[in-house]
Amino acid sequence: MEVRALHKSFGTLEVLAGIDFTVARGEVVCVIGPSGSGKSTLLRCVNLLEEPTSGTVLVAGAEVTDPDVDIDQVRRGIGMVFQSFNLFPHLTVLQNLTLPQRRVLKRDKAEATRIARDRLARVGLTDKESSYPAQLSGGQQQRVAIARALAMDPQLMLFDEPTSALDPELVGDVLAVMRSLADEGMTMLVVTHEMSFAKEVADRVVFMDGGVIVEEGAPEQVIGAPGHARTQSFLSRLLDPAAARISPSDD
Numbered sequence: 292m293e294v295r296a297l298h299k300s301f302g303t304l305e306v307l308a309g310i311d312f313t314v315a316r317g318e319v320v321c322v323i324g325p326s327g328s329g330k331s332t333l334l335r336c337v338n339l340l341e342e343p344t345s346g347t348v349l350v351a352g353a354e355v356t357d358p359d360v361d362i363d364q365v366r367r368g369i370g371m372v373f374q375s376f377n378l379f380p381h382l383t384v385l386q387n388l389t390l391p392q393r394r395v396l397k398r399d400k401a402e403a404t405r406i407a408r409d410r411l412a413r414v415g416l417t418d419k420e421s422s423y424p425a426q427l428s429g430g431q432q433q434r435v436a437i438a439r440a441l442a443m444d445p446q447l448m449l450f451d452e453p454t455s456a457l458d459p460e461l462v463g464d465v466l467a468v469m470r471s472l473a474d475e476g477m478t479m480l481v482v483t484h485e486m487s488f489a490k491e492v493a494d495r496v497v498f499m500d501g502g503v504i505v506e507e508g509a510p511e512q513v514i515g516a517p518g519h520a521r522t523q524s525f526l527s528r529l530l531d532p533a534a535a536r537i538s539p540s541d542d
């Protein structure tokens with residue numbers, strides 16, 4: 292995945308002010324940064340849920356931003372996992388996984404079911420295929436959402452704060468699934484506030500603030516020894532929210 296000179300404005304508000312970066316095949320890149328810095332907008336521009344104001348996005352050789360691109364074809368190769376799980380409440384777990392395969396990839400029922408069961412096993416939810424989403428914990432629902440994305444055989448997985456809506460004791464299971472995906476060589480772009488996950492799993496960490504990349508590099512560098520004051524201040528607020536001060540210099 293490659294993003295070049297990406298700009299996005301909503302009216303007069305410039306949310307992405309020139310973003311350049313790449314994610315190589317098999318690489319895991321974590322994006323960190325304060326609320327409102329443009330992280331979700333960046334992810335949404337990658338699969339054209341938002342149309343960039345200017346710049347280019349390439350995924351697996353296809354230019355997503357080419358006006359003539361078959362966007363459905365491109366989106367098929369990109370799995371997206373959101374903070375909210377977006378499962379169909381009236382369908383069982385198994386049906387949530389088979390429906391998009393049958394509709395979008397035109398797989399027959401037997402093949403879709405076989406693949407769904409394989410992906411459910413990968414996220415540790417084999418015994419939940421007949422449950423409805425409301426019967427599952429938030430962490431289990433998020434693992435179903437990940438399995439659903441994996442059933443589409445994506446070349447790239449985008450995660451937007453996948454554990455932010457979960458009770459703290461459920462976060463670990465979801466991160467464990469993501470860690471195993473990374474170990475299997477999945478290409479992943481992950482917006483997260485889980486610094487220990489980013490430190491252990493990311494090949495690279497990107498710190499965004501105010502619609503630009505302030506710094507990027509190895510996790511031990513960006514998280515362990517950040518070079519910019521904005522990164523340092525973000526990380527110290529994250530590590531110790533109670534220490535935040537309301538001061539006249541903050542806006």
Ligand SMILES: Nc1ncnc2c1ncn2[C@@H]1O[C@H](COP(=O)(O)OP(=O)(O)O)[C@@H](O)[C@H]1O
Nearest residue numbers: 301304306324325326327328329330331332333
């Ligand atoms: N559809 C939209 N219309 C107008 N403003 C938006 C829209 N989506 C996001 N924004 C604004 O863009 C900025 C960045 O948002 P976002 O990408 O969600 O940041 P983050 O994910 O880093 O918290 C925020 O100021 C937000 O209010």
Ligand SMILES: [Mg+2]
Nearest residue numbers: 330331332451
């Ligand atoms: Mg966001």
